[in-house]
Amino acid sequence: MTSLIDVIFLLLLFFMLTSTFSRYGEIELSGAARGGANAQIAPLFLSVNETTLRLNGEAVALDSLSAILAERAETRLLVSLTDEVLSQRLVDVLAVLRGVDGLAVTVLQ
Template sequence: MTPLIDIIFLLLLFFMLTSTFTKFADVPLMTAGSGTASAPQPRKQIFLRLMADGVSVNGNPIDFADITPSISRAMGGTSGPASILFSLGPKVSSQLFVDTLTRARAIPRAEVTVLQ
């Protein structure tokens, strides 16, 4: 008969070897009042709406793959900062939200604000 400690050790070893240890990416979110206070600057306002069936930038429907170029076009040739207001529709998956948020944050001079 096998001692109980051997069985526990084998189970522990099995679960440790079959588990995957990956580092998940962090998505930093701040509340509207957090961050450093600075003098207000005129910003270009861009409205990004994410629905379960599509994405729109400033009310114009776009393809998901064209998020970054569409936001860059909406920013125009301005060298100043832009504010992206990110709105979520009902039934949007969290993976789609994180993918879209990552693409929007990759745009230089753009600050993303997620609306509720």
């Protein structure tokens, strides 16, 4: 009986150490382009709060953000975060921004 309990604990330990309980995703971030065609275009300013987003001072929903930015061709976007913003909120915003073609995103510190 003792050896059976040892084997069960070893199997339990093995499966606990080899299992993956969460999946991690990746978001590609590219460095900000210096100069070029984007230098003459005035950048847009996105303020990310814990619950709201403001694009150039106007409140905007996360769902409609990509549609608004897709209307503008070759846009630079500066993203500013408040102290209360969680990293998951930033990842959600960057995932939406990733789908916009021709958008250069810079996250401010």
